[in-house]
Amino acid sequence: MIAYIQGNQARILSDLGQHVWLSLLPVLVGVVLALPAGYLTVRYRWLYQPVVNLGGILYSVPSLALFVVIPAIIPVGTLSPLNIVVALSVYSFALLARTVADALISVQGETTWAAAAMGFRPLRQLFGVELPMALPVMMAGLRVATVSNISLVSVGAIIGVGGLGDLFTRGLQLSYLAPIIVGIVLSVLLAAVCDSGIVLVQRWLTPWTRAGAR
């Protein structure tokens, strides 16, 4: 085991590095797309149901199927890492668009009414009041999207791009346990580190949620 790690350090690190960007870049893309989409569903309520339904459908497509379908729709090679990034971005978007919409809808009420009544213009109200108030719920969605992406990236190993997933396939091919264990441990660790990272950022961004009641 130790020998395996020592002998394959460079390989393992590059798999880990690839795993990190393959899983986190889609989260970033998902956030960037989900924020305006979520906002629009609040602004134009009739959009809410279609967006939620679309998200539900997208989210229920098996990842492997998505890896095969995407190259048929946009010009990326099936074996290209970009294929994985696009597929996972779709998942992240599906999950986050609904989270953003629900979070923004949940903060509508007396407080946002009061904000408007005090003379906030819509955009400033969105950034100054509604988004900050919606942050705790949105951050919870972000945690789910991040952790699920980290586990989904491994599936990409089946088509040959999978970050730590490559360790699994290698271990299976060689009937050798060490790379499999290293792969599992590292991906669990990665998920835990990212999750705690988000929690820390959230604590820093939302000090008021810990300002205990009364």
Added chain:
Amino acid sequence: MITFDAVTKAFPGGNVAVDNLSLELPTGQITVFVGPSGCGKTTSLRMINRTIEPTSGTISIDGEDVTSQDAALLRRRIGYVIQHAGLFPHRTVADNIATVPLLNGVNKAQAREQARELLTRVGLDESLASRYPAQLSGGQQQRVGVARALAADPPVMLMDEPFSAVDPIVRDGLQREFLRLQSELGKTIAFVTHDIDEAIKLGDRVAIFREGGHLAQVGSPQDLLDDPADEFVADFVGRDRGFRALSFITAEKLEVEQVSAYVDRARGASLVLDDTGRPTGWSVDGQEVLRALPGTFTTRDALRLVTDLAITSPAGAAVRVDEAGVADGVVAHEAIARHLTALRRETER
């Protein structure tokens, strides 16, 4: 002056919330909108700052039609206070108060400094400035709500049931302080409540609304009590309106007995004073056990309070104090009753 001219609001679906309302709210005075739930008070209030637009008719402030003004700028010149304060949970108390100045481009340091001053103004400690709203009691949040509305020194204030969600004792304190503030500030205030007592206590003018968004009667509290326009108003101001009228007469001319007559009495309730002469409670039948004082009054308080105090006191008497809080007289409820009878004879003559 705020003027409603034939204002009607019909919501989609045909629900007429306000029906042909014409009303004037004089500058520098408190006009209270009162009436049962659902009679259009909130809707009327919200049309003033254009958070609801009227279906027909016009609302103007000092002769200028509100719909001719930019809504956001208009709103920054109109303070707004609501029932649960509606404070921003993610902003500190100071930043909540500084909201409108910040919107107007005042720099942060200056706005926060001013927010601290406002905290003291509404009777809160400056140390609360860096707290979050969730760390305050309901009454404190309501005061912060008032401070926030006052921050940009708007000439007009809209207050929608601002004191309804706090318990009666806290509410009483908030109301008194509100009146004190208003006597210093002289804002033009539209105040919504469903509580006729509050309306009479706070209003320079009271507009009574009835079901369907109709104005039933408008006038001074005294007018409404003395001369209700119809059955509905008479009913709404209540059968005990004689008692309510006591809210307008101060205890200035009420004769009191010497405090010493109530101290160290062998039988019945006896008044206990501390070293400085401030009343601390009643002891009953010479026992040590103290019964709390329901409160005290000064010559500036209304007879209604004095009557309340006398009725709820174990001695059947209310204690008067001077500016320093030192007991300077006691009055039994029989004496209050005699005083009232004398007053009535006087007005009938």
